[in-house]
Amino acid sequence: MTDIITEQATAAGSGAAATEQFRSKQRMETAEVDTKRVDTLVTELLTAAHDIIRRHKVTYAEYDALKSWLIQVGEDGEWPLFLDVWLEHVVEEVAGESREGSKGSIEGPYYVPGSPRLPAEATLPMREDEVGTPLLFQGQVTGVDGAPLSGATVEMWHADDDGYYSQFAPGLPEWNLRGTVIADEQGNFKIHTIQPAPYQIPTDGSCGRLITAAGWHAWRPAHLHLKVSAPGHQLITTQLYFKGGEYVTDDIASAVKPELVLDPTPVADGSGREVTYDFVLDKA
Template sequence: MTHIPTEQATAAASGAAATEQFRAKQRTETTDVDTRRVDTLVTALLTATHDIVRRHKVTYAEYDALKSWLIKVGEDGEWPLFLDVWVEHVVEEVANEDRVGSKGTIEGPYYVPGSPRLPAETTLPMRENEPGTPLLFQGQVRSVDGSPLAGASVEMWQADDDGFYSQFAPGLPEWNLRGTVIADATGHFMIRTIQPAPYQIPTDGACGSLIRAAGWHAWRPAHLHLKVSAPGHRLITTQLYFDGGQYVDNDIATAVKPELILSPTATGQGNDHEVTYDFVLDKA
């Protein structure tokens, strides 16, 4: 894991951490490359690029600016961020178009495998007096035929109340607001956490330069990340958002779906909230 020694989460530091996580993932996975698919996809990408140049009459100054920016994306380690924010949502849409169970969405660049295993009723690892609105997130994991999935894995990670992820920002405990919850014999889980905040993707690197040049905003709505799995079933990767939250209607990553919006209610205890959301997994 790349450590972040600075006082705040810079684009270069979080980009380096995301790049290292992706490289670690690639080292543990084997991919058979079909040369015909490479030929098809790269040819299509280049053809589309050539069409853009011709249609918009791209100048040499613009072409050189693009080359400079592409080099900077690599230097900043921001390829995972760029691809996950602006491309992954379409890859996810195609990959999951045949699902009949719960909806998925993008994984994003801040996933870290191996989080602590926790019981079905639990509290995510967090600091003492963790800032934010306490949230009880509960539900059941079922198969598409309605049968409960005993011992299903509900892997969860999220930003804190300041919009920062552990292992990608300084000063946070290693597994802060990250855990793998094992559902009970009826597929139920109860997870105590805090409601995360919207956050701005790093803007001091190459991706920030693109955002400013295009006049876009850099914000993601508050969300919970989850990977839910059970033997004999397809893993679902998803994010859950909050009804009425900022940027739900114009997420920079275009990852929000109506089926993924939560509506927490007050518990009557302080400012605590709770919400129930069930997961339905397709059979493998």
């Protein structure tokens, strides 16, 4: 199965799925547009671009190469990938700067709402022969006052041991390694899954060409994605990484924060690893 997935997974396929998922999300949301705000942001963005052109004496050949690349990004469906890898971490930083509770991180392009609802102790949906080190991820959800948040929702998704996400690569069950766990009355949860591996963002499309041209690497460190929420409290979106893991110190998406690095320990019976991580939510 791994060989089949590796052969058929493409940047274009992944990008198209990410773009469609984003469009579906936008169709469910309505945003008010402040014309003055748009004017300010777009004007400053263009001014910054003008300054770069002047300072670096950008040539017509370079300008035409940029136009061609921007067109290809759209044709590849990679705008969600490009924006989430290189810009979202700063948007998230600004959005969370006044938060008192747990640190957040980027959502990334591979989130899918509506994953199966599971009890407070549960195993994420996975294949019978799922490859990877078993991982028990457990903790408690509280408010900033320390009070347990009964029935809090802990939504988790992550890549498999080959670095692929269900619904964004062929050959994977629809909800593989995705689930929504409902914490108990004390806000406690236990999630059984596998520890994911580092992976490259798609490199056979436009983003890959940019990475090659700039001499960058394309790797993200192994990570768990989570959305944690409770009535009357702010939802937190975050990613959790693994101490000592590859690319933790040079994540291409610049999304790692010291507070988000886990340090799992071996389970006593040798059946895998376990880690405890608590979430603290701000009032809405």
